[in-house]
Amino acid sequence: MKIGFIGGGKIAQALANGLIKAGVTNGNKILVSCAPEDLLSAKAFKEIGAEVTFKNSKIVENNEVVIMAVKPSIVPIVLQDIHNSVSRRNLILSVAMGVTLKFIEQSLPAGSRVIRAMPNAAAEVQKAASVFVCGSNTIQNDAQIAFQILEAVGTCNQVEEDLLDPITALSGSGPAYIYNIIEAMADGAVKKGLPRDLAYSLTAQTVVGAGQMVLSSGLHPAILKDNVTSPAGIN
Ligand SMILES: NC(=O)C1=CN([C@@H]2O[C@H](COP(=O)(O)OP(=O)(O)OC[C@H]3O[C@@H](n4cnc5c(N)ncnc54)[C@H](OP(=O)(O)O)[C@@H]3O)[C@@H](O)[C@H]2O)C=CC1
Numbered sequence: 001m002k003i004g005f006i007g008g009g010k011i012a013q014a015l016a017n018g019l020i021k022a023g024v025t026n027g028n029k030i031l032v033s034c035a036p037e038d039l040l041s042a043k044a045f046k047e048i049g050a051e052v053t054f055k056n057s058k059i060v061e062n063n064e065v066v067i068m069a070v071k072p073s074i075v076p077i078v079l080q081d082i083h084n085s086v087s088r089r090n091l092i093l094s095v096a097m098g099v100t101l102k103f104i105e106q107s108l109p110a111g112s113r114v115i116r117a118m119p120n121a122a123a124e125v126q127k128a129a130s131v132f133v134c135g136s137n138t139i140q141n142d143a144q145i146a147f148q149i150l151e152a153v154g155t156c157n158q159v160e161e162d163l164l165d166p167i168t169a170l171s172g173s174g175p176a177y178i179y180n181i182i183e184a185m186a187d188g189a190v191k192k193g194l195p196r197d198l199a200y201s202l203t204a205q206t207v208v209g210a211g212q213m214v215l216s217s218g219l220h221p222a223i224l225k226d227n228v229t230s231p232a233g234i235n
């Protein structure tokens with residue numbers, strides 16, 4: 001699949017790398033537009049074989065599927081950049097937190113096909129938890145395109161737009177909460193004498209295992225917690 005990215009930063013790189021690992025696309029099918037000063041992002045995309053431009057409109061002119069991966073404050077600038085190039089041929093998939101479908105659709109030509117999505121950083125290792133919402137002008141196949149992209153980098157659910165803000169806080173930002181927990185747990189273990197790399201690997205695998213227990217057992221987390229915590233730790 002040919003994919004265009006507007007914005008080549010953290011989530012764009014995570015999605016691109018995850019999609020390449022999944023075989024959905026490859027470097028020479030990716031075109032990304034970076035901010036002219038963002039040479040690091042440009043370098044990262046060139047290293048995976050992608051073509052880099054500094055013109056956002058070029059992404060729209062050369063790709064049906066366009067993933068808009070810029071910060072919310074930059075979205076209006078980008079929408080202005082691409083306004084005269086967007087047509088019904090394009091599917092604009094925005095991952096920008098908090099920017100509504102209404103705002104995006106009203107900032108583009110009437111009838112523009114728009115999807116809002118909320119992936120997370122684990123797309124890099126194909127373990128993301130993603131959701132998406134179809135805009136009012138999408139066509140039948142657009143939801144399938146969103147599923148193909150997002151299921152290639154983890155789990156994916158189609159939701160209503162009013163759930164996107166809490167989901168952004170939960171799973172969009174969630175990896176950061178867990179990274180803090182992993183750091184704190186590992187630091188405690190290091191304080192007790194564990195080598196740091198062992199502390200990190202044991203902690204990270206504990207998080208992976210606990211998450212998988214929740215997903216696979218179907219048991220309430222409180223039950224799973226009780227199954228671990230023996231009274232006084234010995235009885
Ligand atoms: N990071 C994450 O885990 C997730 C992020 N998101 C969403 O994705 C979006 C991007 O986030 P994130 O990747 O973290 O942010 P980054 O800042 O890492 O990436 C955004 C990129 O856009 C570039 N940029 C700035 N202005 C323009 C422009 N006018 N045209 C093209 N590119 C431009 C930035 O360059 P420069 O740095 O030079 O300004 C930067 O490289 C946000 O809206 C965020 O809410 C969603 C889910 C998860």
Ligand SMILES: O=C(O)[C@@H]1CCC=N1
Pocket residue numbers: 097168172173174
């Ligand atoms: O902070 C951000 O912009 C993004 C939104 C979801 C996770 N991080």
